[in-house]
Amino acid sequence: MDNISFISSEILKELPHVLESWWKIIVTVANQVNSGLFTNFVSSRVWSEVASGYVKSLGHGINIYSTWWTVPIILLFTVSLPLYLVHYRTQKRLRTITSNLPGPSTLPILSNVSAFTGCNFVQFFQELVEAINKYGPVVRFWKGDKLYVVLSNAESIETLLTNKALNKKNTFVSSIASSNGIVTSGDKWKNHRRIISSTFNSNVLDQFMGNFVENSSILTRKLKSLAGGCIVDIYPFVCACALDVMCEATMGTNVNSQMEGNGVFVKILLCAMEEVGETFKKPWTIEDWIHYGKKRNEKDKEICAKYFHGVVDKVIEDKLESHRNGFRQNRDGKQVEYLQWIRGKEMCLLDLLIQDAKLSLDDIRDELCTLIVTGTRVTALTCCYVLSLLGVYEEAQDRIFEEQKNIFGEDILRAATSSDLSSMKYLEQVIKETMRLYPPVPLLFREIEEDTQLENGYILPKDSCAVIFSYMTHRNSAYFSDPESFSPERFSGGSHPPYAYIPFGGGSRICVAYKYGMMEAKTILSAVLRAYRIRTPGGVTSLDRNLQAGVVLTPANGFSVQLFQRPVSMISNDS
Ligand code: HEM
Secondary structure (H helix, E strand, O other): OHHHHHHHHHHHHHHHHHHHHHHHHHHHHHHHHHOOOOOOOOOOHHHHHHHHHHHHHHHHOOOHHHOOOHHHHHHHHHHHHHHHHHHHHHOHHHHHHOOOOOOOOOEOOOEOHHHHOOOOHHHHHHHHHHHHHHHOOEEEEEEOOEEEEEEOOHHHHHHHHOOHHHOOOOOOOOOOOOOOOOOOOHHHHHHHHHHHHHHHOHHHHHHHHHHHHHHHHHHHHHHHHHOOOOEEEOHHHHHHHHHHHHHHHHHOOOOOOOOOOOOHHHHHHHHHHHHHHHHHOOOOOOHHHHHHHHHHHHHHHHHHHHHHHHHHHHHHHHHHHHHHHOEEEOOOOOEEEHHHHHHOOOOOHHHHHHHOOOOOHHHHHHHHHHHHHHHHHHHHHHHHHHHHHHOOOHHHHHHHHHHHHHHHOOOOOOOOOHHHHHHOHHHHHHHHHHHHHOOOOOEEEEEOOOOEEOOOOOEEOOOOEEEEEHHHHOOOOOOOOOOOOOOHHHHOOOOOOHHHOOOOOOHHHOOOOHHHHHHHHHHHHHHHHHHEEEEOOOHHHHHHHOEEEOOOEEEOOOOEEEEEEOOOOOOOOOO
């Protein structure tokens, strides 16, 4: 009896709220239908008519009750009331714990989805930035019953990244790379991370120099045809270079994407990168619906994935053959004895993965694909942001060129060595400052598996998801003076709280290849900047206006620069 009276008093208390929120939901859904967003989701003509009828009725004062679809609407309304009350009761604890978290007002059921639906990915990024500016460094968003807390203060980030119990990522899957290996958690992650770390461990990084130098030199030759002042998007060129480097490092095979620029392999890889971004860009809003819409392209994606996996599988099979025969081919094409090789330095990641008896063929292929797709893009983006900024801040570019001349002297054509890279102090500061302003991975996701108290008193409840927004942390004046300005010198010895600067993440899931990534970026940038002067006609505003955040931070309109060949060029004529 008590229960019944409790429920009825709850109903009475909540009734005005339910009525108001139901109406808001109807209006929001109807608007979305009318704007075509739901065309895949709500394909039935009846549904479209129902909802657009509502929109029309709202706008033009049509009497909605006189039309035939009033019956289903009333039915829906009646069903929604008890459903909403059940929802209200199950969410009570969560809502009480999180009631003090700042954030935009929410609609029941639709939560904050409506705040983001309909905006493109650039607008979405701007909305996110504005939310932090408005509500502060901790902002909550609801997507249905799922709570996302966006964090940008160094103290909360430290609490999260250093807590070993909180290292489960929210993963995103593409048709080429699944989320089974290094991006998962638990024992599988530990085992895969151990193997991958040994490949990119700082003691063995020198072995990659040949790979970096060779592919950077191909890049500078490819760019030659673009030099002379025309505006070009350098991203596809740098990406192809990073892809060749990555395939060589992980599989011991160069896929020659730079030399065969129209190759299917590169194109598919670029599509796969976009696809991961697409499914990710609106993580707490409409990704399920985007997935639904994308089902139409499922066949194409399957074909692409099949091709991509076919290339990778072929490389794996060749390697397995060498392992079985006791021989393998070294980089010069010579047959080397297996025992000699096992002690040698030429072990690529694939060799190590094959050696691990626990890994299946699918595991190996998955891991390779994940690394190729992720590692290629972030390194290419880092280089492109640096080049674009140097095209704006020409003094910094001059200073880098001076440094390069001091290191290479007369022999500006010489291949860089790892000791040259260590001497490129100013270039390193420029890369670090660029990654501060444009962190290639701007959002880190962590699934919260236990209630976690932050130092500022807020509680992240179990089953919520923390989103670390490093882009905003890096631009916080509490950690960096004059944070919007480009000032590489700040990395010449200045200090900031450790978790205020996290371009490679932090804690147990810090980037497994960050030293390798820095070396690769330095080698590529050194080669390009010794050969060309860069200018960025649109300035930083064109970059900033078009930023979009997904798995990675990219400008929607690419990286448009002008290249001018330097008088003393390292480019040979045999391109
Ligand atoms: C300069 C370029 C790079 C940047 C800025 C970068 C950034 C990052 C960041 C921020 C994370 C942490 C993600 C998180 O905590 O959720 C990460 C993780 C990771 N990165 Fe990098 N990365 C770079 C280069 C690379 C390269 C070249 C590879 C591949 C060889 C790579 C492989 C990985 C892997 C496998 C992880 C996951 C580690 C784990 O979860 O245990 N990264 N990277």
